[in-house]
Amino acid sequence: MRHPTAAAELADRLWQAVAGGDEYAAVDLLRKAAVDGADEEALLLEVIAPVQRKAGDEWAAGRITVAQEHATTAINERVVATLAHRAAAPGRHPARRGRVTVGCVDGEWHAFPARLVAEVLRLRGWQVDYLGARMPTAHLVAHLHLTNPDAVLLSASVATRLPTAHAAVTACQAIGVPVLAGGRAFGTDGRHARALGADRWAADARGAAAVLEAGLARPGPAAIRQVADDLPHLADQEYTMVVQSRAMLVKQTLVDLETRFPAMRGYDDAQREHAAQDIAHIVDFLATALYVDDPEVFTAFLTWTARILEARHVPARSVALGLDILAEQLREFPRALVLLREGRTAVVDRPTRPTRPVPGPHLPV
CATH class of the missing domain: 3.40.50.280 (Cobalamin-binding domain)
Known part of the structure; x- marks a missing residue:
């Protein structure tokens, strides 16, 4: 773009179009910008990419639904396709x-x-x-x-x-x-x-x-x-054992949560399924942190999850309680216990000011 302000203004207009589900307006907006001489690479990276990031941020804050976020992505993909087809005209970018x-x-x-x-x-x-x-x-x-x-x-x-x-x-x-x-x-x-x-x-x-x-x-x-x-640390087999025990860990954690977190007893089937999915994701990220031997993989996901839950009016303390229950089941796994302790601390002590979410799976709750 000729000026950062122009890119920001165009991104704002694109967001209004995609948030409103207006694919034709979104395509026309970018097509006109390209015809008027806007750099195509800048349109991709300084206009479309920020709009896509905003869709994720808006979903994480609970301001749009999973379906709306997916619809935004679908429109953005078609906008990209429009620019790609224009760029593919014979002789333009050999x-x-x-x-x-x-x-x-x-x-x-x-x-x-x-x-x-x-x-x-x-x-x-x-x-x-x-x-x-x-x-x-x-x-x-x-x-x-x-x-x-x-x-x-x-x-x-x-x-x-x-x-x-x-x-x-x-x-x-x-x-x-x-x-x-x-x-x-x-x-x-x-x-x-x-x-x-x-x-x-x-x-x-x-x-x-x-x-x-x-x-x-x-x-x-x-x-x-x-x-x-x-990754020589994998010789301890903790990653393998956690992956192989995934179903059991999720099931037992869900059972124990219902005992220790009374609010769960009133969950309907859909809410129980969402809770089980959340626990499964926590186990998956724990396993990944064991694989790469990096606590930040786990703690970043947990703090993100806590923010998502709170945005949907689910107490974040349920995450800390879930980690305690997992620690009881994995008491013979020293690296996993360290990760679970650090993860619990990160959830309990996380900053209360708004922070940008890290990417993770869509966890409707």
Whole structure:
């Protein structure tokens, strides 16, 4: 954009359109801006991306429903498609740099960030194979065999996808394709990308473009390695045992919560199901924190969950109580106990001032 204020004003107008469910107004707004000379990359990253982030923030604050947030995403995707089709006009942005594959790791539903990266790279002259959400690793590797790209860009927004991301990183490197990781699951500083052995990490689309333009060396035979080579702490088997015990942990925690948290006795079936989902997510994030040996993965999710619950008039103390119950069940797991204690402290002592939520699964309560 020619000026940051222009981008902010355009983002405000786009938000009004998508929040009102007016796809045609949203598309017309961005199409007109492009025709008037607005930079397409700036429209993607400085107008559409902030609107998408706002949708998540509004849902987290309880001001829009899950359905409204999904509708906003769907409209934004069609707006992006409109810009992409315009950019794809013959001769406008010819592929001249090389070929890359962009997609989300298996299980990752949040494909919008990867889509933005793919479109920015196309604008910069890359031939992009965009594979979308939830790409099974076996099919990803098969695609790489067929296309032999210069690099594969793997996106993950939710930290619980990190174990699957690890498998994808090692599988891609094993066939000689370098991996550029991106998305909030890998940490705001990329520490999880480094821990899982990714060749590089980028914080955003422009960062990813800069890494590719600088060049990524293809991994050699040394890239073929086992999980323990990257994460030796997994030898204690705590991660494996928690994952294998997931169903039992969720069931017992739900039973004990009903005894110790009397309000749950009045829950209807839908509320009980939501509570069970919340507990399952807590167990999943605990397992992921054990996998990467990083307490912040767990504490950040818990404080986010507490804010979401309170925005929906569910006492956050239920989270602390749930952690106590899990600690009783996992008393033979020293690393898990440390994580549960730190998580409880984070929930109880969290700041009361509004803070921006970290990405997590949609937890309707």
